[in-house]
Amino acid sequence: xxxxxxxxxxxxxxxxxxxxxxxxxxxxxxxxxxxxxxxxxxxxxxxxxxxxxxxxxxxxxxxxxxxxxxxxxxxxxxxxxxxxxxxxxxxxxxxxxxxxxxxxxxxxxxxxxxxxxxxxxxxxxxxxxxxxxxxxxxxxxxxxxxxxxxxxxxxxxxxxxxxxxxxxxxxxxxxxxxxxxxxxxxxxxxxxxxxxxxxxxxxx
Amino acid sequence: xxxxxxxxxxxxxxxxxxxxxxxxxxxxxxxxxxxxxxxxxxxxxxxxxxxxxxxxxxxxxxxxxxxxxxxxxxxxxxxxxxxxxxxxxxxxxxxxxxxxxxxxxxxxxxxxxxxxxxxxxxxxxxxxxxxxxxxxxxxxxxxxxxxxxxxxxxxxxxxxxxxxxxxxxxxxxxxxxxxxxxxxxxxxxxxxxxxxxxxxxxxxxxxxxxxxxxxxxxxxxxxxxxxxxxxxxxxxxxxxxxxxxxxxxxxxxxxxxxxxxxxxxxxxxxxxxxxxxxxxxxxxxxxxxxxxxxxxxxxxxxxxxxxxxxxxxxxxxxxxxxxxxxxxxxxxxxxxxxxxxxxxxxxxxxxxxxxxxxxxxxxxxxxxxxxxxxxxxxxxxxxxxxxxxxxxxxxxxxxxxxxxxxxxxxxxxxxxxxxxxxxxxxxxxxxxxxxxxxxxxxxxxxxxxxxxxxxxxxxxxxxxxxxxxxxxxxxxxxxxxxxxxxxxxxxxxxxxxxxxxxxxxxxxxxxxxxxxxxxxxxxxxxxxxxxxxxxxxxxxxxxxxxxxxxxxxxxxxxxxxxxxxxxxxxxxxxxxxxxxx
Ligand code: SF4
Ligand code: SF4
Numbered sequence: 001x002x003x004x005x006x007x008x009x010x011x012x013x014x015x016x017x018x019x020x021x022x023x024x025x026x027x028x029x030x031x032x033x034x035x036x037x038x039x040x041x042x043x044x045x046x047x048x049x050x051x052x053x054x055x056x057x058x059x060x061x062x063x064x065x066x067x068x069x070x071x072x073x074x075x076x077x078x079x080x081x082x083x084x085x086x087x088x089x090x091x092x093x094x095x096x097x098x099x100x101x102x103x104x105x106x107x108x109x110x111x112x113x114x115x116x117x118x119x120x121x122x123x124x125x126x127x128x129x130x131x132x133x134x135x136x137x138x139x140x141x142x143x144x145x146x147x148x149x150x151x152x153x154x155x156x157x158x159x160x161x162x163x164x165x166x167x168x169x170x171x172x173x174x175x176x177x178x179x180x181x182x183x184x185x186x187x188x189x190x191x192x193x194x195x196x197x198x199x200x201x202x203x204x
Numbered sequence: 205x206x207x208x209x210x211x212x213x214x215x216x217x218x219x220x221x222x223x224x225x226x227x228x229x230x231x232x233x234x235x236x237x238x239x240x241x242x243x244x245x246x247x248x249x250x251x252x253x254x255x256x257x258x259x260x261x262x263x264x265x266x267x268x269x270x271x272x273x274x275x276x277x278x279x280x281x282x283x284x285x286x287x288x289x290x291x292x293x294x295x296x297x298x299x300x301x302x303x304x305x306x307x308x309x310x311x312x313x314x315x316x317x318x319x320x321x322x323x324x325x326x327x328x329x330x331x332x333x334x335x336x337x338x339x340x341x342x343x344x345x346x347x348x349x350x351x352x353x354x355x356x357x358x359x360x361x362x363x364x365x366x367x368x369x370x371x372x373x374x375x376x377x378x379x380x381x382x383x384x385x386x387x388x389x390x391x392x393x394x395x396x397x398x399x400x401x402x403x404x405x406x407x408x409x410x411x412x413x414x415x416x417x418x419x420x421x422x423x424x425x426x427x428x429x430x431x432x433x434x435x436x437x438x439x440x441x442x443x444x445x446x447x448x449x450x451x452x453x454x455x456x457x458x459x460x461x462x463x464x465x466x467x468x469x470x471x472x473x474x475x476x477x478x479x480x481x482x483x484x485x486x487x488x489x490x491x492x493x494x495x496x497x498x499x500x501x502x503x504x505x506x507x508x509x510x511x512x513x514x515x516x517x518x519x520x521x522x523x524x525x526x527x528x529x530x531x532x533x534x535x536x537x538x539x540x541x542x543x544x545x546x547x548x549x550x551x552x553x554x555x556x557x558x559x560x561x562x563x564x565x566x567x568x569x570x571x572x573x574x575x576x577x578x579x580x581x582x583x584x585x586x587x588x589x590x591x592x593x594x595x596x597x598x599x600x601x602x603x604x605x606x607x608x609x610x611x612x613x614x615x616x617x618x619x620x621x622x623x624x625x626x627x628x629x630x631x632x633x634x635x636x637x638x639x640x641x642x643x644x645x646x647x648x649x650x651x652x653x654x655x656x657x658x659x660x661x662x663x664x665x666x667x668x669x670x671x672x673x674x675x676x677x678x679x680x681x682x683x684x685x686x687x688x689x690x691x692x693x694x695x696x697x698x699x700x701x702x703x704x705x706x707x708x709x710x711x712x713x714x715x716x717x718x719x720x721x722x723x724x725x726x727x728x729x730x731x732x733x734x735x736x737x738x739x740x741x742x743x744x745x746x747x748x749x750x751x752x753x754x755x756x757x758x759x760x761x762x763x764x765x766x767x768x769x770x771x772x773x774x775x776x777x778x779x780x781x782x783x784x785x
Pocket of ligand 2 (some may be wrong): 071094099103131135
C-alpha cells in the first residue's frame with residue numbers, strides 16, 4: 001500500500017510527541033519537577049531521556065562536567081591576613097605552549113640584584129584569541145593556571161585579562177574542580193612529606 | 205601495537221633504470237622519479253603494479269636545497285601498503301611538473317592546490333586556476349619565504365611573550381605593512397570583486413555541445429551559494445543548465461580558508477593538535493587520531509595499551525554521531541525540515557556529553573597526545589558510554605530506520621539516482637562510505653590497519669548499486685559496525701596507564717617524513733608530516749576526505765537534475781572546515 005512507509009514513520013513522530021506529555025505526567029505523579037531542577041536537567045541528558053530534550057537556556061543551564069574548560073584563570077592561595085599568594089612563578093611554560101600565543105607574561109626582576117623573582121609583575125591573556133585548548137593548565141608545573149567553568153563572558157569590549165582579572169582563589173578552584181583539587185593537594189602533601197622526611201634523614 | 209611498517213612492495217629502480225632512483229635521505233622512503241619520465245612511470249605504477257588509488261599529492265618547498273618536491277602516495281584498493289614516489293625540480297620559477305590528471309583524474313583539486321599555495325605549475329592540467337585563494341592573489345603562501353600579515357617569527361613560541369610580555373594587539377604592530385603583497389597595479393578603489401572569466405571558461409569546457417540537428421536551446425549559468433541555505437558550509441557552485449539538467453558544474457571554494465598547513469608549520473608539534481580539531485569540526489576525535497598517529501610514526505613510539513582502546517572508542521562514537529547527522533542533514537536537504545535532523549542531534553548531544561566529560565569540550569576536544577590520551581575516562585562516563593552503546597544507540601538507530609527507510613517519498617527521491625560507479629569513484633580518489641557504496645570494500649581499518657583495529661571483529665560495510673539509496677543505507681550499516689567494534693572495545697579495554705610518554709610540552713621528532721592515514725567518517729583523512737629535527741614540523745599537510753571527494757562532484761552531477769544536486773552534494777558529506785582548511 002502506498003503511504004504505509006510514511007504512516008510508519010509518522011508513528012515514530014507521534015510517539016515522540018506524546019513522550020513529552022507522558023514523561024511530564026509521570027514526573028508529576030511522582031511529585032517531582034522535570035523543569036528548572038538539577039534532577040530534571042540531568043535526566044534530560046541521560047540515556048533514558050524521552051520526549052522533550054532541550055534545556056531552556058538561560059532559565060535552565062546544562063550542568064557542566066568537572067573537566068569542562070573555557071578560559072584560563074590564575075589560582076592564588078589565601079595566606080595569613082588575607083594576603084594573596086600567587087602560585088605562578090612566571091616560569092613561562094604556559095606562554096610557550098599556548099598554540100595561538102595569547103599569553104603575555106612580565107617576569108619580575110629583583111631591583112637590587114637584577115635576578116628574576118618567581119612572581120609575575122603582570123600576566124595577560126587575550127581571551128579573544130584563546131582557543132580554549134587547556135594546554136596552559138595541563139603543562140603548568142605549579143598548578144597555577146587552571147581552566148574556568150564560567151562561560152558567560154560576552155562583552156562590548158575586547159577581553160584582555162590582566163593579572164588582577166585573572167586571579168581567583170584556590171577555594172573557587174576547589175569548588176569547580178573538586179576531584180582535581182583533591183588529587184593535586186594530596187600529591188602536594190605527599191611531596192612535602194617526602195621532602196620533610198628526607199630533610200630529617202639528612203639532619204639525623 | 206606498532207603501526208604496520210610500510211614495506212616496499214615494488215622495485216621501481218629495477219623496472220626503470222636511469223629514470224628512477226631510490227630515495228636515500230634518512231627517514232624518507234620511496235622513489236625519486238625524473239621529471240621527464242613521470243608520466244610514463246606513473247602509468248606503469250597504475251597499470252602494471254596495480255596502484256589504482258592515488259590518495260595524495262603534496263608539494264614541499266625545500267628552500268635550503270633550492271628544490272621543490274611533489275610527493276605522491278598511491279595505494280591499491282585491494283588493500284596493503286602504498287607506494288611513495290616523488291619528483292624534484294629546481295626551485296626556479298616557473299616550477300614545472302607534468303600533471304597526472306590523465307592517469308588519476310582525482311589529482312585535479314590537489315594539483316590546483318599545490319599550484320595555488322606553492323606555485324608548482326602542473327603542465328597539462330586543463331584548469332590550473334587558484335582553488336583556495338582568490339583569483340588575483342599575489343604569491344604562493346606555503347612557500348617557505350612567504351610571510352603572512354602580522355608575521356612575527358618563523359616559529360612559535362614567540363620571544364615577545366615571555367619574560368617581558370607586554371600585551372599588544374597584532375594590528376597595532378603591523379597594520380598591513382610590509383608583508384602583505386598586492387599585484388603591481390592594485391588599486392583598492394577600483395578593485396573588481398573577482399575575475400571570473402577563468403571559472404566560466406572552465407565551465408564552458410565541460411558543457412556538452414548540442415547535437416547536430418537537435419533543437420537549439422539556451423544554456424544558463426546559475427550560481428548556487430556561497431550562501432545556499434542548505435549548504436554544509438559556505439560553498440559556491442556554478443552550474444550550467446539546459447532546462448533542468450545540469451550540463452556543466454564547477455565548485456568554488458576557499459571561503460573558509462585559513463592556511464591550516466602554514467599555521468601548522470609555525471606551530472610546535474604539540475600545538476598542532478588543537479588546530480586539527482577545527483578541520484572537520486564534527487569529528488575532532490578522528491582528526492586528533494590521524495595527526496597523532498602520523499607523528500607517532502615519525503617518533504617511533506608505542507601507544508599505551510589502554511589509550512589505544514580509548515582512542516578507538518572515541519573515534520567510533522564520533523563516527524556514529526557523524527553518520528546520524530549525515531542522515532538528518534540529508535533529510536533537510538531533501539526538504540524534511542528539521543524533524544529527522546533534530547532527532548539525530550539528540551543522540552549526537554549525548555555522545556558529545558561524553559566527549560565533554562572526558563576532554564573538556566564538546567566539539568574542540570583536543571584529547572589525544574603523542575603516546576596516548578590526556579586523561580582517563582572516569583567511571584561514571586564509562587558507564588554512560590556502556591549505556592549508550594549497549595542500550596540506547598542501537599534502539600535509536602532502529603527507530604531512525606523505522607522512521608525513514610520505508611518512507612515512499614524518500615525512497616522515490618533516493619532510489620536509482622546514480623551517484624558514482626566503482627570505476628569513477630576510484631579514478632577520482634573518492635574514499636569512505638561513498639566509495640564503499642559503489643561496491644568497493646575499501647576501509648582503511650581493514651585495508652591498511654592502524655591502531656588496534658586488527659583486533660576487532662567487524663565487517664566492512666559495502667553496498668553494490670552506488671545510487672543515493674545505497675549511499676544513505678550504508679551509513680546505517682556503518683553505525684551498526686561501529687557499535688559492534690565499540691561493544692568489543694568496551695569488553696576488552698584493559699586497565700593501565702593512558703600514556704606511554706612523560707607529559708612534555710615539546711616533543712623531539714627525528715628527521716624524516718611520515719604519511720599517516722585513518723578512516724575518518726568521511727573517508728581517508730591523512731596527514732603528511734616532514735620533520736627536520738626542529739621543534740616545529742617542516743612540512744605539515746592535511747589530505748582531507750571532503751576536499752578530495754569533492755573532485756568527483758562534477759562527473760557525479762552532470763546529466764542529473766538540478767533538483768537532485770543538493771542531495772547529491774550531501775552524499776559526499778563535505779564539511780567546509782576540512783575542505784577549505
Ligand atoms: S602559570 Fe604556571 S606555567 Fe604559566 S608562568 Fe605561571 S607557573 Fe609557569
Ligand atoms: S587555553 Fe590554550 S589558547 Fe587559551 S590561554 Fe591556555 S594555552 Fe592559550
